[in-house]
Amino acid sequence: MAEDAGFDCERAAEMVEELRSGFRTGRTAEYEWRVAQLKGLVKMIDEREDEIVSALHKDLNKPHLESFLQEISLVRASCLLALKELKRWMKPEKVPAPVAAFPASAYIVSEPLGVVLVISAWNYPFLLSLEPVIGAIAAGNAVVLKPSEIAPAMSSLFANILPKYVDNSSIRVVEGGVAETTAILEQKWDKILYTGNSKVGRIVMTAAAKHLTPVVLELGGKSPVVVDSSSDLQVTAKRIAVGKWGCNNGQACIAPDYIITTKSHAPLLIDAVKIALEKFYGKDPKESKDLSRIVNSNHFKRLIRLLDEDKVSDKVVYGGQRDEKRLFIAPTILLDTPLDSLVMKEEIFGPLLPIITVDKIEESFNIINSGTKPLAAYIFTKDKKLEEKFIKNISAGGLLVNDTTLQVASPHLPFGGVGESGMGAYHGKFSFDTFSHKKGVLSRSLGSEAPARYPPYTPQKLKLLRGLLNGSILAIISVLIGWPRLE
Amino acid sequence: MESVGLDLLVEELRDTFESGKTRDFSWRKAQLKSLLKLLEEKEEDIFMALYKDLGKHHCEVFRDEVGVLIKSVNYALDNLKTWMAAKKVYVPLAAIPSSAEMVPEPLGVVLLFSSWNFPIGLSLEPIIGAISAGNAVVLKPSEIAPASSEFLAKNIPLYLDNKAVKVIQGGKRVGEQLLELKWDKIFFTGSNRVARTIMSAAAKHLTPVALELGGKCPAIIDSLSGSRDRKVAIDRVVGGKWGPCCGQACIGIDYLLVEEKFAPVVIELLKATIKRFYTKREYISKIVNMQHFQRLSNLLKDPAVAESIVCGGSIDSETLFIEPTILVNPPLDSDIMTEEIFGPLLPIITLKKIDDCIRFLRGRPKPLAIYAFTNNEKFRKRLIEETSSGCIAFNDAVIQYACDTIAFGGVGQSGFGQYHGKFSFELFSHSKPVLRRSFLTEFSFRYPPWNERKLKFMRLLYRFDYFGLVLLILGLKR
Numbered sequence: 001m002a003e004d005a006g007f008d009c010e011r012a013a014e015m016v017e018e019l020r021s022g023f024r025t026g027r028t029a030e031y032e033w034r035v036a037q038l039k040g041l042v043k044m045i046d047e048r049e050d051e052i053v054s055a056l057h058k059d060l061n062k063p064h065l066e067s068f069l070q071e072i073s074l075v076r077a078s079c080l081l082a083l084k085e086l087k088r089w090m091k092p093e094k095v096p097a098p099v100a101a102f103p104a105s106a107y108i109v110s111e112p113l114g115v116v117l118v119i120s121a122w123n124y125p126f127l128l129s130l131e132p133v134i135g136a137i138a139a140g141n142a143v144v145l146k147p148s149e150i151a152p153a154m155s156s157l158f159a160n161i162l163p164k165y166v167d168n169s170s171i172r173v174v175e176g177g178v179a180e181t182t183a184i185l186e187q188k189w190d191k192i193l194y195t196g197n198s199k200v201g202r203i204v205m206t207a208a209a210k211h212l213t214p215v216v217l218e219l220g221g222k223s224p225v226v227v228d229s230s231s232d233l234q235v236t237a238k239r240i241a242v243g244k245w246g247c248n249n250g251q252a253c254i255a256p257d258y259i260i261t262t263k264s265h266a267p268l269l270i271d272a273v274k275i276a277l278e279k280f281y282g283k284d285p286k287e288s289k290d291l292s293r294i295v296n297s298n299h300f301k302r303l304i305r306l307l308d309e310d311k312v313s314d315k316v317v318y319g320g321q322r323d324e325k326r327l328f329i330a331p332t333i334l335l336d337t338p339l340d341s342l343v344m345k346e347e348i349f350g351p352l353l354p355i356i357t358v359d360k361i362e363e364s365f366n367i368i369n370s371g372t373k374p375l376a377a378y379i380f381t382k383d384k385k386l387e388e389k390f391i392k393n394i395s396a397g398g399l400l401v402n403d404t405t406l407q408v409a410s411p412h413l414p415f416g417g418v419g420e421s422g423m424g425a426y427h428g429k430f431s432f433d434t435f436s437h438k439k440g441v442l443s444r445s446l447g448s449e450a451p452a453r454y455p456p457y458t459p460q461k462l463k464l465l466r467g468l469l470n471g472s473i474l475a476i477i478s479v480l481i482g483w484p485r486l487e
Numbered sequence: 488m489e490s491v492g493l494d495l496l497v498e499e500l501r502d503t504f505e506s507g508k509t510r511d512f513s514w515r516k517a518q519l520k521s522l523l524k525l526l527e528e529k530e531e532d533i534f535m536a537l538y539k540d541l542g543k544h545h546c547e548v549f550r551d552e553v554g555v556l557i558k559s560v561n562y563a564l565d566n567l568k569t570w571m572a573a574k575k576v577y578v579p580l581a582a583i584p585s586s587a588e589m590v591p592e593p594l595g596v597v598l599l600f601s602s603w604n605f606p607i608g609l610s611l612e613p614i615i616g617a618i619s620a621g622n623a624v625v626l627k628p629s630e631i632a633p634a635s636s637e638f639l640a641k642n643i644p645l646y647l648d649n650k651a652v653k654v655i656q657g658g659k660r661v662g663e664q665l666l667e668l669k670w671d672k673i674f675f676t677g678s679n680r681v682a683r684t685i686m687s688a689a690a691k692h693l694t695p696v697a698l699e700l701g702g703k704c705p706a707i708i709d710s711l712s713g714s715r716d717r718k719v720a721i722d723r724v725v726g727g728k729w730g731p732c733c734g735q736a737c738i739g740i741d742y743l744l745v746e747e748k749f750a751p752v753v754i755e756l757l758k759a760t761i762k763r764f765y766t767k768r769e770y771i772s773k774i775v776n777m778q779h780f781q782r783l784s785n786l787l788k789d790p791a792v793a794e795s796i797v798c799g800g801s802i803d804s805e806t807l808f809i810e811p812t813i814l815v816n817p818p819l820d821s822d823i824m825t826e827e828i829f830g831p832l833l834p835i836i837t838l839k840k841i842d843d844c845i846r847f848l849r850g851r852p853k854p855l856a857i858y859a860f861t862n863n864e865k866f867r868k869r870l871i872e873e874t875s876s877g878c879i880a881f882n883d884a885v886i887q888y889a890c891d892t893i894a895f896g897g898v899g900q901s902g903f904g905q906y907h908g909k910f911s912f913e914l915f916s917h918s919k920p921v922l923r924r925s926f927l928t929e930f931s932f933r934y935p936p937w938n939e940r941k942l943k944f945m946r947l948l949y950r951f952d953y954f955g956l957v958l959l960i961l962g963l964k965r
Contacts, residue, residue, distance in 0.1 A: 024849060024850070026873070029872075063935075063937055064937070064942060065937040065941065065942050066937075068942065095892040095893060096892050097892075098889065098890030098891055098892050098893070099558075099891075100555070100558055100886070100889035100890060101883070101886045101887070101889060101890055104883075104886075104890075106890065106892055106893050107893075108893060108894070109871060111875060113898070113899075114899075190899065198693060201693060202690050202691060202693060205686070205689070205690035205693070206687050206690040206691075208686070208690075209683055209686035209687040209689075209690055210683060210687075212679060212682060212683060212686065212698065212700070212899075212900060212902070212903075214903040214904075217693065219693075231926070232926040235926045235929060236926075238929075238934055241934075242933060242934050242935070246934070246935060276934075279934070279935075279936075280934060280935035280936060281935060281936070282936070288935070288936070289937075290935040290936055290937050382926070387923075391590060391921055395592060395917065395919070396919070397919075398919065398920040398921070398922070399919060399920070399921045399922070400921075400922045400923075400924070401921070401922070401923040401924060402923065402924045402925060402926060403922075403924040406922060406924070407920060407922050410578060410587065410922065412576050412577055412578060412587065413576060413587055413589075413920035413922065414589075414918065414920060418594070418917040418919075419671070419693070420693055422693075423693070423695040424695075437875065437898040438894055438905065439871075439875070439876065439877070439878055439879060439898070440877075440878035440879070440887060440890070440893030440894055440895070441871060441878070441879050441880075441881075441893075442878065442879075442880040442881065442883070442886070442887050442890065442893060443867075443880075443881045443882065444880070444881065444882045444883040444886070445882060446711075446715070446716045446719045446720055446860075446862070446882050447719075449719050449722070451722075453550060453726055453730070454722060454725075454726050454730070454764055455544070455546070455764040455765060455766070455767075455770035455771075456764065456766050456767065456770060457544055457545075457546035457547075457770060461546060462545070462546050462549060465546065465549055465550050465554055466549070466554060468554075469550075469554035469555065469557065469558045469889065470554075470557065470558060470561070
């Protein structure tokens, strides 16, 4: 049973209290419980795939293959990985005995945080809801999921089917908009993972501060693509095109936002991208079934504003067509839009691709570094030196050389931002870690003693302490024999 | 200091960071070595500052602050190269041209707030981490320990790179001005109340924070047999309560949980040990200031609390001295049992059975540490699994602070973010994943136009395993 509208602070507090009592029984910490929930999610995907694809199509006009590849199969794979690795993740990790506490033994134990909140976004509403939930469950927490109301079909699908496959006493879905989200944020959570924009990210962190709740914020930014003339033209163009328009039509936090290339290389690149686009979407992209639409008229109007700004409207070299009724904007390439134009200052999150040209490719680094740190940065080059410089000088959530967007698919790399693009990371084991508390366990025996620690203080004791804290052999021996002896 | 002045100061640090100087291994190593020099050459000055601020004996200062710092700097110097190196990451792709690694990079310009009870230790320990990770740093020491703050303001510029590490002294107003600026990370040690203000301010700039707070750290004492075990245990309990800054320590023992049958033994041993240790007044620190002195005295004013005193209780406002005081079963709803004591008062709560401590702790805010003196393996296991705290230590107290291999930090109300050892380095770094692909392998299934045939094919392959599918898309499987 999901919470319905009319969900206010009181209802939210009750819900959290219920979940907390449930958590205290220790049920969610049990290995068997975690496994059962993850298996439930896999079953849900296997049995309800059609409904999931249909909801994504309703909300975003997302092509079947994109839904399958970029959302459903990623989530299923994450569940399977967690099921396979969970025992290993849950095992305490022995660490070297700390010298200053000799003799001692130490290890680190992962324990669940308690009751956590996942707030997801509208552009990958299935993936960005369940991927964090998988981590929360694997780590043994109770969890509340608040899907985005801007993808209402998916939100309502979660509310309907999730309770049928997982333990509803510890895993809940809350639907709603600003009012419901505010009510939820007033409560005390043990961790919050939010995916969305930086404005709301600030609101989430401010609310969390009242309860000293740690947060993971997965935000966005302008993910730049540096293209050097040494790169393979055809492959580069295709990989940029599929990363841009093949990912929810540019409405993805790690989609290539804009390109920087040299003045001489730009015409070649533009032609190659045009060829790729025609291959992908045909001569009339409006008729292609393989493009997601713009999510709603707010975002449509926002994108048109970027496109029609005075100093930008004459920079269109491909595309530019739009149809408000169908929430359609054609894949559009712009050349040398001024760096202070809106399209170059805001995260585009749509099918517009500005290409900025420079004389020497190294100048691209300054352009990128003059903005805030993005979630991802890409470079296409065969020049090893340039690649090294890029890696050294560009700070972003993650870097990818000679491709786009794939970092999301690797469960062995942490996915998260830095600076304005966010804080914290998840995916794979990092999800488990982010929803766990890593508790240090130190064990000493009562057998040996270092009286030098205690008063009455003497110069000899100080000498011994010096040695002990520096791990000197003599000091350690004296600890073992308990010298100086107590009177 | 004017906030305009602060602006310029931080801009200077940002310029220094942008220049790339702080990223060099040689720069970081030189700073750490200098820090070692500072600790060795200025040891006497540190002893004097801490005596002035807190009446600490120099052995305590060495044991809890200077000695630990020397160990930490050496540990960082030994491991810096390893920490800074990019680490290869396993990528589950059968063949070639794809590789991944994690590249640690500094965050930029970080702000450290330290606390008054271990004013040198809690200032320099995070600085070690921030510098090792290659950041520029502003340290704002606590004004409640003015001699230590002055020491840091005077000596850090003499030993560390003044263009990259700055000490800014001042009180609440200066703290607020600093919080208005944009930082790449804020590290705070102190109280929950101030922590909320700091995190709210940080939220405006989306600055990540680490909060090292406190709580009521209990010490659970099981019925130990054998006089040697009991002696060592109680020595450690006394050392863990009154040793660090006279109880004014976030990981100091706050109260005891003991079985009622065993309590008399514990009380007698405590009294004897206190007498044995504190033969001179100088072996115990004083209360830091009148405000805290009055706060602590007020805890004892509650008549039901005063009644429960079995040892000590005398106070001297002129020397800010409060005698080591033991109480037995003060009311659980009294301030002394609901607030963090942070002083030399030790309540003992008795339980029918020692196992009841688990129920006692459940539902109470998670402390920075839980201590348990017991040799019972089953009991230990239950404690690890059924309680939560920043860390848990068996048969000793406070000593986890000196350990580099287990992370130091809280959970829940005791804070978040962990440091010490390599965790300090990681706390002040961004671990950047870098994935490399080659141009050579391509696969058409990845690209539109998508059709039923492509979907069917992928679904077939997908039934075997997802990573096979990824291989397919990356063109490494036919």
